[in-house]
Amino acid sequence: MERRDFIKTLGVMGGTVLSGRKLHAEQKAKADDKEFVGILVDTTRCVGCQACSEACAEAHGLPEPDLDEEITMQRKTSTTQWTVIRGDEDKEIYVKTQCMHCNQPACASACPTQAMYKTPEGPVIWREDKCMGCRFCMISCPFDIPKFEYDSPIPKIQKCIMCWDRLQEGEEPACTETCPEEAIIFGKRRNLLEEARSRIYNNPDDYVHYIYGENEAGGTGYIYLSAIPFEELGFRTDIDKKAYPELTTEFLYSVPVILTLWPAFLLALNKATKPDEENEESED
């Protein structure tokens, strides 16, 4: 542990990201053998009462949501609303929207300060004392979730943290606790996946046979069931099935290689072009 930290620090001092490989291996390991918690959203059960939004606002000291605001498919979370219900009031379909809590979050791997952080338990949280406000997390998140306070001189990033503080205390998230229809349930991600599969299996006519979030962006903490195709529910279906941080691994791998080979090569080239005398040195 100590040695690894030491090497990491050394690497960083040299301006390198030596741990590209190691890091992603680490993340993978975390993703595989840690049991992440998650939340299953069964959109067929949601009635659009928005009790979850209210509970969320209360639990995190956010302004009370305006329940009369029209529910549309385009609705998005904001700096003051970590979770919103989007949907279609005529067709009576509703979807809870919030951070997906990806298994290998793009936002956390993008963040230069580890302010966006995947906790070992699963929730992805934002740490105020670390963030420098570069908004790279917003660029990288495939679901466009982190929201930035543009009107504040001390801006924060706002997004759902799966009630990380409540979980620490042994409670469950405010939204799942409140939902009167049990449309959202909290649990170990693995168990939730099983539950989702068995719901589809037992009621094959009530659901499309797909669990959104099982593989999206390499798997997400929030998973969804639906009666209609997911694109009609306003989900992006072009999200990669691979984890997003993998998009940069190749580049990060090449960094230590270039950092070690380039100087040697340049030095050799410099020697090789020396006009006379000690020119026996070969380059390669």
Add this chain to the structure above:
Amino acid sequence: MDGGNGKYHLLKSESKRFFRFFLSELKPKGPLLTPFNIVAAIIISVGMVLIVIRFATGLGSVTNLSQEFPWGIWIGFDVVTGVAFAGGAYVLTFMVYILRLEKYHSVVRITVVNGFLAYVFYAGALLLDLGRPWNVINPIIGNNFGVSSVMFLVAWHFMLYMMAEFVEFSPAVAEWLGWKRIHKVLSSLTLAAVIFGITLSTLHQSGLGALFLMAKNKIHPLWYSEFIPILFFVSSIFAGLSMVIFEGSISHKVFRHRLSREAHEKHDDIVLGLGRICAGTMFVYFFLKVLVFLHGQHWSYLDTPWGYWFLVEIIGFVVVPGGLYTQAVRTRNISLIKIASGITLAGIILNRLNVSVIAFKWYAPHHYIPHWMEIWITLTVVFAELIVLRWIVNRMPILSDPPAWAQKKKELKRTIKYIPLEEEKEEWTVSTM
């Protein structure tokens, strides 16, 4: 610390002399009320006010950034484009210190100074864009290393590269101040700084492209590819050199009085040589672009407005200036080279903005358009850089010859190392391909 009384007195008088000298050098040289100065004064003073507003009331007050578009021209132009333009420094130091193409020696200093200032100001503009700039210290002091973050890597490399560039041009500072002994030490560091600097540049020029790798579903497929880092790197070569040509043609007019005789005489040859390299790398770049396009199988996008826009960039701003360069080098037409460099630079701006801003969220109903205050602040940064550049060039031996005491050894070396012109050209055709 220690030392006798005499030493102390010497130090005291020396530092007094230094401060007097420094203060006298701070004063502007030349007339104050020139059109350039007046414009610069207006832009910078208004810009300062805007910057104060920005920090007092948040980014939203002066920018059109939104939740949909977190990055605007401060990143897309100031940082991403500005750094590509500053690429000339690493390419030229590679040519002069690694390949020993002495012919280009006279433009190295000005290019390195330019590069250094570009990093200080344009990468510095990043601080304006940071929402919580006081925490920028976290990734630096190791409070938190986001080691898997491309942004982290790029930021670190910016800083280290600035230091390397400072070391590269520090002999000029020592010459200006007349510090002979320090000059010797600093000069001996040059090669190490150059090697370090080239390595860092390779990484962060491509790293700027890698910033956009995770925005996979947000950037138009014609611009997104896993090869963005390579494309950014290759294009930074001709972007940087085009900047050297373009700026050289301007500074030759503005700083006529500071030019060394050598620089005047050799300038045409240098410009032709650089033009040749630009032409070569641009065709390599074009070839890569075509490969990436074929690889991505995006034929269907070509016959859409975005496709036309893509073709404008590739044909109008890569193939055309590349062809102009080739033609100009063949006919030794210096003014055509200057035109080509201008078009190339415009093309780089276009390409970098396309990736970072224009084709980003191309599907969004309301696209980001920069606020006039964003543009104004960008201009402020540019003018501030130009003023500092002018201050330096007018004082230090950047364009002019170094003082005799610093030159002696160099002159000697040069006579030994002179390479006939023809031979040199041969070498270049090989190494650009």
